[in-house]
Amino acid sequence: xxxxxxxxxxxxxxxxxxxxxxxxxxxxxxxxxxxxxxxxxxxxxxxxxxxxxxxxxxxxxxxxxxxxx
Numbered sequence: 001x002x003x004x005x006x007x008x009x010x011x012x013x014x015x016x017x018x019x020x021x022x023x024x025x026x027x028x029x030x031x032x033x034x035x036x037x038x039x040x041x042x043x044x045x046x047x048x049x050x051x052x053x054x055x056x057x058x059x060x061x062x063x064x065x066x067x068x069x
Contacts, residue, residue, distance in 0.1 A: 010063070017060040024053040 031046040 010067075014060075014063050017056065017063050021053070021056045021060050024049060024056050028053050 027049040028046070031042055031049050
């Protein structure tokens, strides 16, 4: 019972990590092209989204490395 809960929690965290990684990658691509936002704040947004992307990438890697099966 407890092991099933831990496995379900881990799988849920992995799914949330994939979603967050995809969303932050999309935000990095949009801000890096400057297609939608043509202002001086784009550089600031790009650095923020880049930081968020790498943070999510590290979290995703750690969840994948410590996979529970």
